[in-house]
C-alpha cells in the first residue's frame with residue numbers, strides 16, 4: 350500500500366514509522382522548510398510510550414527519562430497544600446510519564462525514518478480521490494498520488510477542511526504561555542519534583558526535563574483577542590501574575606529570556622466521521638483538547654499506531670477499515686475530552702471564594718483520587734475484539 354502523510358508533527362512522524370514498520374510505502378509532506386521548534390515540552394503518558402516502544406524507539410527515549418519523587422500542589426499564595434511521592438499513582442497508570450522537549454521527540458522519530466521519507470516545503474492545498482487513488486496538490490503546483498492520504502496537519506488542518514469544511518476549531522477560552530527554562534535560573538524549584546500552582550483564572554505547571562531544565566506551561570482564562578503581540582507577551586504575563594505567588598513570578602521573570610511560546614488554545618471535538626474512502630485524519634487534525642490533562646501527544650501516538658494496525662490487520666476494503674479506525678478512536682477520545690473539560694472548569698476558577706474552597710478540598714486528595722476517572726481510560730487496552738488483534742500486532746522489527 351502507498352501512503353501519503355500530510356504534516357511532520359508527532360502524529361505524522363509516528364504514523365510514518367508505524368507504516369514503514371508495517372511494510373507500507375510511505376512519504377510525509379511538511380509545509381515548513383525545516384521542522385520548527387515551537388518551544389515547549391510535552392508529557393507522554395505510559396500508553397503512548399508503549400506504542401513508541403513497540404515501534405522500536407525505547408533506546409532513543411532512554412536519555413530523556415527524569416525521575417519524579419514528589420508532586421506538589423500549591424495554592425495561589427504559595428503554600429503547599431498537597432505533596433505526594435507519585436510511585437503508587439504511576440504504578441496504577443502503567444509506568445512513568447516521559448517529560449520531553451517536543452523537538453527532541455520529533456528528532457528521535459525522524460532519526461528512525463529513511464531521509465527520503467520526508468519532504469519539506471510542501472504545503473497541501475487540495476486533495477481529490479477516485480476509486481483507484483487519492484491525489485494531493487501542493488502550493489508549488491506539484492501533485493502526488495497514493496492509495497491513502499492521512500491528514501496529520503494539526504489543529505488548523507487543511508486536510509480536515511477539504512474533507513469536512515464545517516469543522517472549525519473552537520477557542521477554549523484560554524491562552525497559554527510556556528517553554529523550557531534552565532534549572533539554575535529557577536533555583537527555587539527542586540529537580541525530580543513537579544509543581545502545579547493554582548491561581549485566579551490560571552494554573553502554572555512545572556516539570557523537570559532532561560539536561561537540568563524545567564518545562565513549564567501556564568494557561569490563563571482570557572479572550573483570545575486580548576493576547577498581546579509577541580514583543581509584549583511576557584510583560585502581559587507578568588501583569589496577569591502580579592498578585593500570584595512569588596515562585597511563579599520568579600519563573601516568569603527567568604522564562605522571559607529563555608525558550609518560550611505564547612498561544613491561544615483551540616480545541617476540536619471529533620466529528621461523527623473524519624474519513625472519506627481514501628483520506629483520513631490523525632492527531633490534532635482529528636481531535637484536539639486543552640492542556641490540563643496533557644493527553645494530546647499520547648492520543649496522537651495511539652491514533653497513528655491504531656490506524657496502521659487497522660490497515661494491516663482488518664481484512665476489508667479501505668473505507669470499511671477507516672470507519673473501524675474512527676470508531677475505535679472516537680469513543681476513547683470523547684471520554685478523555687469530557688474529563689479534560691471537567692478538569693478545566695474545576696481548576697481555572699476566576700472567583701476567589703470558589704478557588705479557596707477548591708484549595709481546601711484539594712488538601713484531602715491524593716493523585717489517585719484526583720485522577721480516579723482518568724486512570725481506567727489511560728489503561729484501556731482491549732475492550733473489543735479488534736483491539737485485541739491490534740494489541741497483538743508485532744511489527745516486523747519492533748524493539
Ligand SMILES: Cc1cc2nc3c(=O)[nH]c(=O)nc-3n(C[C@H](O)[C@H](O)[C@H](O)COP(=O)(O)OP(=O)(O)OC[C@H]3O[C@@H](n4cnc5c(N)ncnc54)[C@H](O)[C@@H]3O)c2cc1C
Nearest residue numbers: 356358359360380391392473502503632633643644645646
Ligand atoms: C505549545 C503546546 C504544548 C503542548 N503540550 C502538550 C503536553 O504537555 N502533553 C500533550 O500530550 N500534548 C501537548 N500538546 C498537544 C500536542 O503537542 C499535540 O496534541 C501532539 O503533538 C499531536 O500534534 P500533531 O502532530 O497532530 O499536530 P502538530 O504538532 O500541530 O503538527 C502538524 C504538522 O503539520 C504541518 N502542516 C500543517 N498544515 C500543513 C499543510 N497544509 N501541508 C503540509 N503540512 C502542514 C505543520 O507545519 C506541523 O508540522 C501541546 C500543544 C502545544 C501547541
